[in-house]
Amino acid sequence: MKKIYFCCVMLCILFCWGCEKPNELPPREEAFNDMNFTLPALPRLTDAERDIIAAQKQAYEEAIGVQDVSISN
């Protein structure tokens, strides 16, 4: 009878070893919820920067010979 208990215990130990580090679980599903990058908030253009864009627009209009190209700035 003792031998049988011994065999059962050995069998259990073997099964446990077979599981190999059962506490190393894969990451929980919630960890994958937020997968996006949030870049820092973007600033508004300053007046000086808008002047630079206006100059670019003017140079472009002069090059193509058309006035009042519609842009969103």
Next chain:
Amino acid sequence: MKVLKLYMMVLIVGICCSCDEYLEVKNYGQVLPETDEDYATLINNQLSAIDKGTAGAANMLGSFAWMIELECYSDNLNASLMTSNALSYIYVGTNVNSAQYRFMNYYSLIKDYNIIIDNLKGRDTEFGKKILATAYTMRGVMYFNLMRECCEAYEKDRATEIMGVPNVEHFDIEAKPERGNIQELVDFIVRDLKTAIQMNQTDEQYRFTVDVARAYLARTYFWAQDWKNAIKIAKEVLDKYPLVEGDEYKEMIQSPQGKLGNMLFRTFITGSLTAYNRNLKNVKTRPVNMSLINLFSEKEQDIRYTTFFDSKFFSTKGIRVCVRAAEMCLILAESYAHLSDTDNALTYLNLLRSKRIADYVPYTIATLPAVNESDVIKTDATGAKLTPLIAAILNERRKEMFMEGDRWFELKRNGSPEFWVGYNFVKYTTEKYLYTFPLRKADLIANENLVQNPGYENL
């Protein structure tokens, strides 16, 4: 007692029997590769996608949609003067969340090459050699792209400090590879491409011929500032694929499909033109930057000036992803310039100009234009201040490779300069860290050995 023994026996037999097929690989409706033809199918599926130019491997090598995206990220098209937001990529940050998936997608393709390289049986047959050489070339090409996109720009002094990507060369689903340094990655790419070159695969059906492998090897040496080797390999390719000019050049540049002129490789050889034409139309919402237009000082004498733009300076150039001889010529010019061999640098710079500009006047050191201080690029690839010679080569490259997705990587390679555009009263700045795409967040969770690229750690 006997009954208990019997139960134990039955239990053990039961467990063993139930384990019988437990570990066998199941195919779940998919074909598991066994024969060499099966392994070839992995490559053939990717080559078909490249030929169609829209999905899978083509996306990673560069679909026409991806090329437009790259041009929008660069300073070639003026986002501040957009007439509509049909092209929504105002700057590289707009699309950073989808860019992270490129890291994953590259490894999804690399997995197939690794399976082939590890398992192909008929390695000495003619067929086997073709498949193997193609797998080595494609793996080298994908790692080259990973290096350009997901690693910081190469710096000679910091080559063992800058992170590479995991050099995965065997398929192991449980592996958790670490990132090596960028020099190890360069060596890995060179080894793959050299292995492919030794196999001398010349069958055009497999697209990645020995010449394509050579061209990517030249690109790799060039990116890694190994100027001497870049010269050696680029010269071999250019000698075999001399520059074309005139109508032949125009036809090559404008053909939406087909591999013409001195192209060694291109995506989108066949398939519907509907999406292509839609993209071409969308490009006409963002004028070409005047800083590029002004580089064409010879105006109509330059075939590119009359071919690339319409009267409102919207791009009319065909969009393509290809490898062609002109890039090799520019690699030669710049590599010689970095080695202070001015004569040879000018020779190759003038060679390209002679094929593009009617009645052209060759540059000499004395007649090179002065460096434009307002240009976005301020330093060369080594971090040195621009000289008139290097500036002229970079400008020629910007003109020649327009709408081929090259300028974005040129900005990255030459100092990764910060620049901004304005749209809808908001300022969008391409900061230095944005030149390097992030690694996918999910991959960092699944593999704790991976390290995120600088700048993205807390985003």
